[in-house]
Amino acid sequence: MIQKKKIPVYSIHNLVQESQRQTGLQAEYFSSYLEKHYEHLHQPHRHSFYHMVLFISGKGRHTIDFDRFEVQPFQVYGMIPGQVHSWHFTSAIKGYVVNFPDHFFRDFLFNPYYLERFSLFSGVSTEGVFRLPARLRKKVPELFEALIETASDPDAPPDISRVLLLQILLLINSGVAEYASESIPEQKKLILYNLRRLIDTHYKSIRLPRDYADLLYITPNHLNALCQDLVGQTAGELIRSRVLLEAKRLLINVNKTVTEIAYELNFEDNAYFSRFFKKYEGVSPDEFRKQFIK
Template identity: 80%
Template sequence: MVREPLQQTELQAERFSGYLEKHYEHLHRPHRHSFYHMVLFTSGEGMHTIDFDRFEVKPFQVYCMIPGQVHSWHFTAPVDGYVVNFPDHFFRDFLYNPYYLERFPFFSGISAEGVFQLPASLQKKVPALFDELIAAALDAAAPPDMNRVLLLRILLLMSNAVAGYPAKAIPEQKKMILHNLRRLIDMHYKSIRLPKEYADLLYITPNHLNALCKDLLGQTAGELIRNRVLLEAKRLLINVNKTVAEIAYELDFQDNSYFNRFFKKYEGVTPDEFRKQFLK
């Protein structure tokens, strides 16, 4: 798997056509970033695969990805728009909140939540702000906080635009428990696999945790944990430099055969078959 080479100490913003020209060789192959990656298309056609979910590229569609997600592009017509990359610490000192970006629904790390259509009311305003951001990023005399303010305006405008998308309102307490559960699973999925252990970390009962997950996500807590392990397994399998045995060890499986049985049970193919199918 390709990991995009990038000196990621500050924000980078540019038109997508120029970005594509510079990185064309590997953008069509599965790769992952160590930074936040956001794209707004203003024209073009094609497909975008994020964590093995496919989306059709359309004008005024926004893609938001967090560090670690795997994606690739397949364009069928000339594309343009805007791309912004920034490190996870970009807002940390500015806002004194290490978890600030987690409040935005499109930075959840769930591919379907990170793709949305920009409403008509913002189709002039947001691109104009992207143009300002590009100009500020190129201006060596501009104060660094100018980039942060402009990007924050874009994120807040987009967040307000997608705020009405959920089918039902979620009480804040339930939303916070779910948010903390996802964060804990991301931190510990390799070593903690039992819902009871996550319930203990959240100071709630396993029954309460399962009821909440079923109500809000239609999944049990166990399925949520398992799906996170499977997602990471698939991300790692794209890296041809790692053997299946090495991936099994990295994901804390007892042995390679157990990992093979686990993967085939839920994906319908063995890890080797998945790797061959996807890379083909």
């Protein structure tokens, strides 16, 4: 019989020191972070906060929403609240970690959606992993060092930490732009960004691309062409991927039955959900769960 367990969700208050709870920012060397929390980090878990890591050296792998990445020097990882991930290291690790709540920049920038302009925090695992170009491999670690020093000083104004973290994010984003094959018009970026937000909100109840096109005030053909152009997938594939991702997240919480998950995801019945899952994942929901637990 499978022992029932639930994927834990860690809040920023579980991790930060008392002096840091006002801002909720945690910035420290990854080696010390790992020493304190490895018991939890190597098991799949979620955060209720934004999470960013820069590796300087070491080997291992990082799994984010069931995509696996090999750790490399000067690699940056960014994750948003709710993503499932785990670490597995095979050598000593050197780097930096920063955790902060979703309201960290809100009052400072008067823009609740500011972080969503950074691909590092798109919520798509493959977009949340980036290797710094050579020109940033000195400057960005220096800023992490300054952020750790400021965050650990109880007398330092919180806005200094916000400015330092904002510098880090803007520099990383400039590096991401360097690797883009061509400049993408802002209007196209905005449509994709709004589509992803709509899918994230309505994927349980809205499954047809034409309904999302209506919400975006564009034609279905325009929506599909834009998705193919920017991410190499149709709008239908983006919707389906989001449903499958949530199905996987729910399946690794073994306290839910497959029937309950099918109902939660708004499928007609368990059989339809199982056929859908197996068609695109190659295994049944029960087989996926058993493989994950094993």
